[in-house]
Amino acid sequence: MRLGVLSDLHANLPALEAALEALRGEGVDEVLVLGDLVGYGPHPRQVLQRLWKEGLPAIAGAWDLRVAYPLPGTLPEGVGRATLAWTRAQLSEKELNYLRALRLSHRRTYGERRLVAFHGKPGRPEESLDLLGPAKDFFPLLERYGAQILLLGGRHLPLARRVGTGMLADPGSVGLSLSGEHGADVLVLDTDTLEARFLKVPYDLGPLLFDLRAWGLPPVLEKVYRTGRFPKEG
Numbered sequence: 001m002r003l004g005v006l007s008d009l010h011a012n013l014p015a016l017e018a019a020l021e022a023l024r025g026e027g028v029d030e031v032l033v034l035g036d037l038v039g040y041g042p043h044p045r046q047v048l049q050r051l052w053k054e055g056l057p058a059i060a061g062a063w064d065l066r067v068a069y070p071l072p073g074t075l076p077e078g079v080g081r082a083t084l085a086w087t088r089a090q091l092s093e094k095e096l097n098y099l100r101a102l103r104l105s106h107r108r109t110y111g112e113r114r115l116v117a118f119h120g121k122p123g124r125p126e127e128s129l130d131l132l133g134p135a136k137d138f139f140p141l142l143e144r145y146g147a148q149i150l151l152l153g154g155r156h157l158p159l160a161r162r163v164g165t166g167m168l169a170d171p172g173s174v175g176l177s178l179s180g181e182h183g184a185d186v187l188v189l190d191t192d193t194l195e196a197r198f199l200k201v202p203y204d205l206g207p208l209l210f211d212l213r214a215w216g217l218p219p220v221l222e223k224v225y226r227t228g229r230f231p232k233e234g
Helices: 013-027 044-052 062-068 078-090 093-101 139-144 205-214 220-227
Strands: 002-006 030-033 105-110 111-119 149-153 159-163 166-170 184-190 197-203
Touching: 002 013, 013 044, 013 184, 013 197, 013 205, 044 078, 062 078, 062 093, 093 111, 205 220
Parallel strands: 002 030, 111 149, 149 166
Antiparallel strands: 002 184, 105 111, 159 166, 184 197
């Protein structure tokens, strides 16, 4: 079974389209989206509509919850805060209800392997788990969910590692990659062999940057999309 895994789309339609095209080229059997569908980018409505058109399963990320539920104490800082209200204003009630209906986890069994996916830490999508920590710290997590494959989005950095007979992986970010180079991060996972292959998919920045400027979104985002890094001053 070849599974395509996407995460952190962040309202970037050109990146999502490029990622989906790459997965079609890979001939994957299924595609799973690990949350943060909206936020930062200029295409929140278009990204949600594309997911609906493709019929892709998705879970909720921290940004999806912030937009869906304007809860106190959950506001991001800096450039994120500047885009939050704008993002919410772009979405219809139907689209907001879709975000509210997203589950916090995805669970599926492939053959003899159980896959469990979250955005961020299990049950806490606004927090990130350090996947480079000691392997012994992850055994209880895999055991708790009875999982051999644990997918965790939200770090914007692609990484996969084996832990005993299991695997942990973060597919990175489609729409706001922080891996140090331009492009959409895509994970192709073989659920039989646990082989993880990461793709860095280029996409046309022109339409994205045009829409950023047209909507008056923070200019610092242009640097992130070009370089794959978030400047400290942003």
